[in-house]
Amino acid sequence: MNIERQNLSVGGIDVEVVRKPIKNLHLGVYPPSGRVRVAVPPSVNDEAIRLAVVTRMGWIKRQRNKFEEQARQSARAYVSGETHYYFGVPYRMRLVRKSGGSMVSVAGDRIELSVPANADRDFRERAFQRWQRDRLRERVEPLVGHWSETLGVQRPKAGIKRMRTKWGSCNPIGGRVWINLEMAKKPPACLDYLVCHELAHFIERSHGDRFIALLDRYLPNWRTLRDELNREPLAHEEWSAGLA
Template sequence: MTTESRVLTVGSLRVAVVRKPIKNLHLGVYPPDGRVRVAAPLLVSDAAVRVAVISKLRWIKRQQAAFNGQARESEREMVSGESHYFLGWRYRLDVMETKGPGRIVVRNRRILELHTRSGWGSRQRERLLHQWYREQLRELVPPLIEKWQVALGVEAAGWGIKKMKTRWGSCNAAARRIWLNLELAKKPPQCLEYLVVHELLHLLVRNHDDRFHALMDRHLPRWRLARRTLNAAPLAHETWEY
């Protein structure tokens, strides 16, 4: 598929413009800090894009203000007493030294016990927690993939989990492979399901056009609520860059 990408400046806004062989112009504002992106038909001029952005300027500012006010997790030091999240629940971290291999134990939806080897620093403890998050997603995702592949009539060649700084998920339609952000382990289960459906749908519809939204409405009527929940949840402390 032919695409052209560039950045336009509209007043104080930097706008990423991607031109594709599509019929309509689509404007979006994205977390975590209100990035503005326009997907436009190939023949739409820069002037037309500027007009579209200016006409939505008030709405863009409201969306950016909402993202700027979104809670951020404080910097993680991986010590006892910190708050950490798993599947939408807030847990208190309890670091415990062990002679055996490092592991994570969940206690009563309140405590995350981090069993760590003597001498491990914050990086090693964080690596253990991320490894545990990854293991949990590897158990949670396959039933969702199987369920929604049947419901949508699609089949992914593969899927994976990785840390992403700009997206909750992505789909390589040509390779028929989807990726899910490791951060989803912290979010409520409905957010994970929403991302699975969203990315699998891109195997049918590459763009976020009217057909895509209609299919989301048909198969997951409450998807907008899941998206709002996801975007309202505290973001990781790390700096997100585009």
């Protein structure tokens, strides 16, 4: 797929422009900073893009204001007393230093992180994120199987990685779906929506009417789940949602 990218300034707002083989213009505003992205067919010129952005400037500003008000987590030190989200539920962390390797367990309203006595902050983060990755994969694999069968597409391979601009991504040609590690913090229903969203792209690559019709048919409450995901507390890092 031929994709061209450029940046335009419209009314003091930086706009990311993506030209690719699609039929219609699609404009989106993404958290946390209100990044504006316009996807257009290759034939659409810069003036048409500027007009589309100016026409929807009021909506863009309202979306940006909502993101500014969204809750954000402080930087994590992975020490006792911190709150960490695990599939949408807040838990208090208890840090235990002992000999041996690292381990994470959940009991009641606590997440216990056990690490060697000399483990620094980066070691604790890596240990905790390995655990998050494993738990997320356990949930992703059945969902990929379910939605592959439901949508009638060949089951792709699923990977977990940290992404700075999207909750998930896919490569239909390569048969691969990627899920943002941050989804280990989000409610299970939002993860279900995300996997459905990405696998629907194996049928329709754009976010056009056909794609929306697929979500409406197979996951009628997808808009509610999308909005819930976008309202979830953002990590200290600059994450943003790249979903329709």
